Amino acid sequence: MGAKHKLEILFEDDDIIIVHKPAHTLSIPDRFSPEKPNLLSLLKQRFEEVFVVHRLDKETSGVMCFAKNEAAHKHLSQQFENRSVQKFYLTIVEGHPEPSEGVIEKPIAKHPHKGGQMTIHRSGKMAISTYEVLQKFKHFSLVKVHIKTGRTHQVRIHMKALGHPLVVDTIYGKRPAFFLSEIKQRRYRLGKDQEERPLLSRSALHAHQLTIQHPTTSEAMTFEANMPKDMTAVLKQLEKWSSIL
Helix, strand or coil, X not given: CCHHHCCEEEEECCCEEEEEXXXXXXXXXXXXXXXXXXXXXXXXXXXXXXXXXXXCCCCCEEEEEEECCHXXXXXXXXXXXXXXXXXXXXXXXXXXXXXXXXXXXXXXXXXXCCCCCEEECCCCECCEEEEEEEEEECCEEEEEEEECCCCCCHXXXXXXXXXXXXXXXXXXXXXXXXXXXXXXXXXXXXXXXXXXXXXXXXXXXXXXXXXXXXXXXXXEEEEECCXXXXXXXXXXXXXXXXXXX
């Protein structure tokens, strides 16, 4: 298992396992290629029993919760179904959302013609997100999004609907990767025979914080995962070359 698929456990007791999922790692085994690296298989190598509670997209990094027994799994699954959990994401988006804080209520459905894609449609399931701009740059913003429903691709679809898609998003955004040359523009210089490597080559989305009720003690517990290096690298370069004075 490569370094990028390293298992990072944030918390563990008799009932739950809280993991920081790396980007580019599946949450559960792929249906057609079960040998691909995934968190569930990694956890099953270490723990006797592991139950899936929720999922993150392959390219999304951040906090994930697993259960260690059937009772905990049932309790946690009900929390997610009842929307009593709190889920906060960090993302870097195009432009500057206005107003800088707001609520997005738009139903999400499967795209009628494009497999694996979602779209805003009145026949879809209602999805609710709140957002807050944390930092503005010349052409981009760092945004915190609280999803109150758990629809597929919700943050990505809602930010696109707002007119500010993720800075990297192969399906709903403008580009499949983000390069330093786009920030520095004419100030960027590449040496002879050098090829520029992207700062970010996956969806600019990180599950930063998760609050659940412990299935045995009923205590409200909040877990956080620090933003990974690829997204922090983009922010550092934006702060250096594209800050708003």
